[in-house]
Amino acid sequence: MAAKVGTIGQTPAGLRLKHWDPSLPVWIGASALLVMLMALPLGAIFTTSLKDEAGVTLSKYAEVFTNRAFLSAIWNTLIVSFCVGLIAVMTGGLLGWLVTRTDLPWKNSVRALVMASFVTPPFLGAFAWTLLAGPNAGALNKLYRTLTGHEDALFNIFSMPGLIFVMALYSFPFVFSMIANVCELIASDLEDAAVILGANKWTTARTITLPLALPALLGGFIVAFLHSLSLFGAPAILGLPAGLHTITTQIWTLFQYPPRLDLAAAFSVPLLLATMLLIALQKKFLGRRGFSTISGKGGEKRLVRLGWARIPIFVVVLLVLSCSVFLPYWILLKAAFSKAWAMPFEWDNFTVQNFYYTLFQYSDTQRAVINTFELGILTATAGTLLATLIAYVTNRHVLRGARFLSFFALAPLVIPGVVLAVGLFIVYSQPPLILYGSVWILFVAFLTKEMPIGYSQAESTFKSIHPELEDASRILGANRLTALQHITAPLARSGLIAAWCFIFIGVIRELSAAILLFTPNSKVISVVIFDLKEEGQVGAISVLGILLLVVSFVIILSVQRLSGREVVSGREQPS
């Protein structure tokens, strides 16, 4: 008999120790770290917002919510986010339907370009649009003046409509991927079933297709709304020059000298509650009659023929993609390779000096590039490790109450970067642990912020690995860690590499938390771009922007090759 066992009558505690699982400290340690990572900043925000010298108080909230400037920031945020959500749903929904269910030409290229908009950091897009549609020197306005002879500008991007326009350009891909996924799951036979019962094309669309897609549309609206709610870069670049504050820029202002942390905390709480509420709503829309009814075995999908409208519709699609990809990329490339960006792009205006200057001469940008990629690698490695451990615990129910861990791992979804930064600043700028002033506070911020993407990637990886594969190894003699090493780790490898890449890309483009936490020697690329904008260093900004984009695309393409699926929409490619 190989099994060595005890006899009855021993105390339970003694036996636990005897058959103690050596992997237990790993699971408990990772879980504790995660809970700490999430609980500290949030706790700090709530306590700071409720506390003054005298004790518990609501005066901070009173101060925030009676101040006209603050109220107008809230109002602006609501209007902008609502409009962005609406436009994103219309654009993203339409494009999502067009590429999945119609005979639109060049569908794969359209998908790839939507992915490119998704990968473009909104602050970079916003910056590019200041070059395109700034009232004086904006390229499009200059073109308009040349063509018509008018003196005034056609567009002024520094305005509420301008801000909404740019933010919508970088929010619609979220809706696009949700709608594209749903449309791919609605099999034609669901619609055929209605047609055979006597419904015509429009009745079918109204009674079958739309209701099936509705949860995704509502969910998409909320995601786009949330995304614009938490953006900092675009409103700062486009709104502030016009005197428009949003909640995030207002919080940032509270951090400027003299800093008012207490007010920033009090102002963060409503933003936090709003995002929580919206995520809960979104879960409800997507969860209830959700996708299970739709996910019939695919079934045959017939494409709707667009007929004569095929080409005009394609032109409209092209126009949308020009605004989000072609025009901004063109102006960034032009600025990066020109001596003077506003001059026509001719041979004697061509230069590579911008690249040399940015990457090798100017110490600020050089340091930022190094910091960014260092942080990217560090955070992606630590984040993947932590996310993997946590996902393993929740997926295989290693610990009791593992379900709550997934709540903690996903919590940063409801924490806008600026709010997270407020919390982290409060926690780590005072003893016992002072991280403020070094890159480590950025590391903690990025690790926290990227946890949801790392976790969900790791979680879906483990979900796809049948637990019996591991059980089979256990019963043949492997202990838990050996089974992990022999079976689960090799099978999870490509999924976890993808998680690493997602975190890395998330980190190198992060602005909204970094903008509150950087110090002169811990600047990152996004912060430097923001700074250089004040100095009007268009060439250097463009170089940094192109660097970010190139690195992001290279990584995404390699992940796609690695895992054999389209990353942005999560769609399985037909094999």
Place this chain on the structure above:
Amino acid sequence: MATVSLIELTKTFGDAPAVQDLDLEISDGEFVSLLGPSGCGKTTTLRLIAGFLQPDRGEIKIGREIISSPSIMVPPERRSMSMIFQSYAVWPHMTVSQNVAYGLRFKKLSRSDYDARVMKFLRLVRLDAFKDRYPAELSGGQQQRVALARALVVEPQILLMDEPLSNLDANLREEMRFEIRRLHEEFKITTIYVTHDQAEAMATSDRIALLNHGRMVQAGSPTEIFEHPKTRFVAEFVGKANILTGHLDGGNKLALADGLTIHVARAGEAASHGEVSVCLRPHNILLTADEARARELERAGYNIFPGVVSQLIYFGDVIDYSIALSSRGTLRVIGAPAERYPSGRQVYAAAHPEHCVVVKDG
């Protein structure tokens, strides 16, 4: 000695008891099936035995040693068991021979011993030609055989199988039943086999334990279970059954609700009087259209049910009749195709009291 004893084994998930007070003794070299509908607790029981779950109450012993109880938990890797999983759980990143050899990594064997053992078992399941393939390049049946070889190569004391055939198509399933039984005859490993398919349990097992709602309903040899079901659930789950209800007089006479009185056999714990159910197997019922023959059978002690053929389904080897009884209700009868009674024909169904078994409700 690899006897396995389950003693008052209980496992609860949340509020729902999955296994309740399960007692079962499996002797050395025995092949026992845990049979029941989905959700009856059979897989939970198996995972409790394997050590993937810890019981809330009761204990599991191998020989005289406790391996599972609320306070004692020998981890799966130290139980000298093998298991075959419903999903086969063949590792996709290892070749066939790497899969099979895996369990030997944890045993101290010489290189030549090791290779010889792997080859022996690959040959046993007729996969020696495929040893360098990856599982993705194998059919379902071949993957199943990899799982089988992988489980046997370590020469386990106890073999656990969790619905191993449920993912195979019907023909292959039948073939694998015999294969599993053959391997059992050869190695005589104590085996616990979970299935919801009664034919599978019948074909492979020495003994069947029927589970329902987490409790053991009846355990016995396939013949016992089939011919003397103790409860209505067993009668209906194992094979086809006509269930009649009526009033038992304390002896062997049952008064049916519609006035007909029949003679029944009584077994063990079933109630001796009052309202009871009686199980009649469709293939134990004779059909005749000849009244004289019916009288003859009645004189020989048979219960006679006059009726009309209301429906018949021709299966080739048998005919499945539904007989609308003149009294009330319907009787299902399996008849030989040699004699065929068309729909609407007046017939007599005859059943011997030996085949009218009183069963407990539930």
